[in-house]
Structure formats: structure tokens, C-alpha cells
Amino acid sequence: MYGLPFSYEAISSMNYLEQCLKETMRKYPPVQALARVCTKQFRVPGTDLDLDVGTAVLIPVYAIHHDPQYYPEPDTFNPDRFAKDGDGGGGDNGRPSGVFLPFGDGPRICIGMRFAMLEMKLALAQFLHRYLVTLSDKSCTRIEFEPASFLSCPKGGIWLNVNKRKA
Numbered sequence: 001m002y003g004l005p006f007s008y009e010a011i012s013s014m015n016y017l018e019q020c021l022k023e024t025m026r027k028y029p030p031v032q033a034l035a036r037v038c039t040k041q042f043r044v045p046g047t048d049l050d051l052d053v054g055t056a057v058l059i060p061v062y063a064i065h066h067d068p069q070y071y072p073e074p075d076t077f078n079p080d081r082f083a084k085d086g087d088g089g090g091g092d093n094g095r096p097s098g099v100f101l102p103f104g105d106g107p108r109i110c111i112g113m114r115f116a117m118l119e120m121k122l123a124l125a126q127f128l129h130r131y132l133v134t135l136s137d138k139s140c141t142r143i144e145f146e147p148a149s150f151l152s153c154p155k156g157g158i159w160l161n162v163n164k165r166k167a
């Protein structure tokens with residue numbers, strides 16, 4: 001099942017790889033905010049803030065992904081946050097909807113989401129199957145984002161040592 005090239009079934013069964021990708025996109029969402037326009041008068045719950053029709057709203061994806069209410073110890077990389085729930089649930093582990101937004105949400109959610117997940121898993125699985133990867137001394141230990149970039153890009157890049165695995 002796990003011979004190269006990996007089959008669709010093999011890739012689909014790689015749950016921990018998927019958890020790692022989701023945790024990476026939680027800590028470093030490629031798109032840090034979503035843009036919306038208010039179409040109905042709305043009072044923000046628990047406040048006296050009214051949003052009028054036509055108001056531009058930015059959904060702060062990065063901040064939501066780092067809210068300890070939903071992700072305890074948010075700076076810790078912990079793929080188990082996305083482990084399949086014991087009750088057969090989808091891996092939200094009791095979190096409400098709308099707090100994991102790397103692909104957005106609602107009617108305008110990323111149309112390429114499933115393709116992107118599959119493609120990332122396939123690329124990583126094939127790459128890690130052939131190469132051993134370790135962090136280079138040139139890499140910084142705490143990632144800072146490039147301020148001039150629309151997408152989350154690490155300042156100075158990420159340096160890795162890549163060695164071909166022995167057959």
C-alpha cells in the first residue's frame with residue numbers, strides 16, 4: 001500500500017501527516033485575515049458595537065488561531081490538537097466551528113481546499129520518503145514573517161539540511 005508512487009488510498013490514510021499540516025497552517029496560516037462585507041445589520045455579541053450594512057470586516061485568522069481559549073499553549077506545535085476525536089469526529093476535539101480558518105469558511109471557502117490538502121500530503125510524503133531533513137544552523141529558531149508579503153512568508157527563508165536516504 002505504501003510503495004511509490006503513493007496511491008490515493010495510501011495518502012488518505014496518512015492521518016498524522018494531515019495533523020502536522022493542519023497544525024502548521026494553524027500556527028502559520030498562509031492568509032492571515034479574511035475580508036468580508038456586512039450584508040445585514042449586526043450587533044457584535046457582548047458589546048454595543050453595531051455593524052452597518054456595507055461595513056468592511058476583517059476576520060483575524062492569525063489571532064483566532066493563537067487564541068488560548070481554543071488552542072491551549074498556542075505557541076506550541078502540537079499536531080495532536082487535530083487527532084481524530086475518540087467519538088469518530090473530524091478532529092476538531094470540541095472546538096467550535098469557525099476557529100480553524102486556513103482556507104476560509106462559508107460560501108466563499110477556498111475552492112481548492114481538498115486538492116491543496118491532497119497535493120501537500122503527496123508532495124511531503126514523496127519527499128520525506130526519499131530525503132532525510134534536519135534543521136540547518138543557519139535557520140532561526142523563531143519564525144518572523146516578512147512584513148512586505150501578502151502571504152505568510154518567513155523572513156530570511158527556512159534553511160534545512162537535506163540528505164538522500166539510503167535505499
Ligand code: HEM
Nearest residue numbers: 030031034102103104105107108109110111112113115116
Ligand atoms: C495551502 C493552499 C491554499 C490555501 C491556504 C488557500 C487559502 C484560501 C483562502 C483563505 C481563501 C479565501 C476563503 C474565504 O474568503 O473564506 C481562498 C480562496 C480561493 N482559493 Fe485557495 N488556498 C489554497 C490553495 C488553493 C488551490 C490549490 C486552488 C485551486 C486549485 C485555490 C483556489 C481558490 C479560489 C478559486 C478561491 C476563491 C473562492 C471564492 O471566492 O469563491 N486555492 N483560498
